[in-house]
Amino acid sequence: MTPSPERPKSHLFYQTRRRRPVLDQARGVYLWDVDGKRYLDGSSGAMVCNIGHSNERVLEAMRRQMEKSTFGYRLHFETEPAEKLAAKAAELAPKGMERAFFVSGGSEAVESAIKLARQYAVTQGEGLRWKVISRFPSYHGATLGALAVTGYTPMTAPFEAMMRPMPKIPAPRAYLDGLDPHDPATGAHYAAMLERKILEEGPETVLAFIVEPVGGASTGALVPPAGYMQAIREICSRYGVLLIHDEVMSGGGRTGKFFAGEHWNVDPDILVVSKGFAAGYAPLGAMMAQDRIVDAVLDDGGFIHGYTYAGNPLACAAGLAVLEEIERSGLMANATAIGALLKARLQGLMQRFPFVGDVRGEGLLLAFELVSDRATMTPFPASLGLYDKLVEIAYSKGLIIYSRRTRGGYAGDHFLVCPPMIATEAHVDEIIEMLTLSLAELEAEIGPLLDR
Numbered sequence: 001m002t003p004s005p006e007r008p009k010s011h012l013f014y015q016t017r018r019r020r021p022v023l024d025q026a027r028g029v030y031l032w033d034v035d036g037k038r039y040l041d042g043s044s045g046a047m048v049c050n051i052g053h054s055n056e057r058v059l060e061a062m063r064r065q066m067e068k069s070t071f072g073y074r075l076h077f078e079t080e081p082a083e084k085l086a087a088k089a090a091e092l093a094p095k096g097m098e099r100a101f102f103v104s105g106g107s108e109a110v111e112s113a114i115k116l117a118r119q120y121a122v123t124q125g126e127g128l129r130w131k132v133i134s135r136f137p138s139y140h141g142a143t144l145g146a147l148a149v150t151g152y153t154p155m156t157a158p159f160e161a162m163m164r165p166m167p168k169i170p171a172p173r174a175y176l177d178g179l180d181p182h183d184p185a186t187g188a189h190y191a192a193m194l195e196r197k198i199l200e201e202g203p204e205t206v207l208a209f210i211v212e213p214v215g216g217a218s219t220g221a222l223v224p225p226a227g228y229m230q231a232i233r234e235i236c237s238r239y240g241v242l243l244i245h246d247e248v249m250s251g252g253g254r255t256g257k258f259f260a261g262e263h264w265n266v267d268p269d270i271l272v273v274s275k276g277f278a279a280g281y282a283p284l285g286a287m288m289a290q291d292r293i294v295d296a297v298l299d300d301g302g303f304i305h306g307y308t309y310a311g312n313p314l315a316c317a318a319g320l321a322v323l324e325e326i327e328r329s330g331l332m333a334n335a336t337a338i339g340a341l342l343k344a345r346l347q348g349l350m351q352r353f354p355f356v357g358d359v360r361g362e363g364l365l366l367a368f369e370l371v372s373d374r375a376t377m378t379p380f381p382a383s384l385g386l387y388d389k390l391v392e393i394a395y396s397k398g399l400i401i402y403s404r405r406t407r408g409g410y411a412g413d414h415f416l417v418c419p420p421m422i423a424t425e426a427h428v429d430e431i432i433e434m435l436t437l438s439l440a441e442l443e444a445e446i447g448p449l450l451d452r
């Protein structure tokens with residue numbers, strides 16, 4: 001997207017110099033830029049805007065709260081929205097998790113989980129435990145603690161000298177390893193890697209294992225193989241390792257359950273949620289833990305951790321209204337039904353385009369992956385930058401999808417297709433239509449490569 005010449009210099013900066021269209025307004029599943037161009041939000045931002053944009057009931061709840069107060073410092077006041085939201089979160093969370101710790105986003109939630117785990121271990125006389133095992137690839141956040149458990153080399157490399165190295169095991173990408181994800185032996189195969197890593201590190205030094213129940217940007221909606229989630233739960237319990245479910249992206253209903261861990265009936269010791277929790281209406285996240293963990297830390301002098309904006313009443317009022325909207329409008333059931341339809345239609349694209357190598361995901365947390373050879377799942381050369389190219393082609397046609405290249409280890413181009421949970425069949429048609437045109441355009445570009 002080239003900025004128009006008259007566009008003023010920006011005094012903002014993010015990752016790159018790339019300019020983007022200026023957002024004017026957003027309604028439902030659509031966004032409009034200031035030039036009047038319409039975009040279908042096929043990725044709900046970064047898998048955030050789960051209930052769609054500008055929901056009137058949420059806006060009204062926020063207006064009501066704004067009239068009362070927009071800030072109450074947690075060490076001075078309790079607030080009604082924070083209390084109500086925590087009670088609602090306890091209702092939705094696994095049994096035994098009665099309290100929530102509020103933060104402003106996913107990275108803060110992961111930091112909080114790691115620090116609570118560590119403080120709990122110390123209260124238990126297990127101060128030797130500090131290692132947090134995670135998977136490669138994975139994404140758990142950009143702050144240094146969350147980055148240390150992130151398995152994503154392009155984001156971690158420059159900072160490695162500043163972080164304590166944390167052990168990693170491979171994510172269970174059965175589709176790449178030629179294994180059947182429905183065979184429980186596959187789940188057992190990948191779970192055994194966790195046990196071996198715990199033994200290799202010394203179980204007395206391992207604090208926690210952090211996992212995205214359904215993968216996000218790093219693995220492209222990776223659904224674990226049969227038996228995996230139950231097996232890692234059992235292994236963690238056996239070695240006194242705390243199991244942390246990172247539901248920053250998978251939580252909030254997008255997979256058809258409020259927490260994706262529910263698909264496998266496993267309860268973590270600690271869980272974090274953020275993006276869909278207030279669905280983009282306010283920066284908000286939560287960390288929840290089993291009562292025995294929270295009580296042990298609070299009884300031992302308190303949790304040595306906190307953020308200024310924790311429990312912000314306006315953010316909590318938004319979060320509460322979002323959760324009410326999900327229930328009221330049956331959005332999780334819609335995510336299941338429309339997700340199944342969208343997945344089937346994406347699978348249909350595999351017939352038309354041989355370079356679409358895999359379609360995966362659960363509910364409306366879906367992704368497809370491009371490969372130069374489907375039989376061997378060989379990725380395209382990184383230098384082609386297809387992950388970026390296809391996103392830009394789709395963007396020019398008015399469809400937003402999300403990609404992130406996973407370099408280091410396997411290099412794959414995968415794309416998340418995750419519209420808001422209010423999406424209808426007509427929106428699915430529209431997404432597939434624009435995606436088909438976009439893939440055809442990409443095919444014309446990469447055709448010579450495919451013939452070789």
Ligand code: PMP
Pocket residue numbers: 046105106107108110139140141142212216217246247248249250274
């Ligand atoms: N964990 C997961 C699974 C995520 O997907 C993300 C964000 N993509 C984070 C943590 C970090 O969240 P945030 O960007 O809000 O800090």
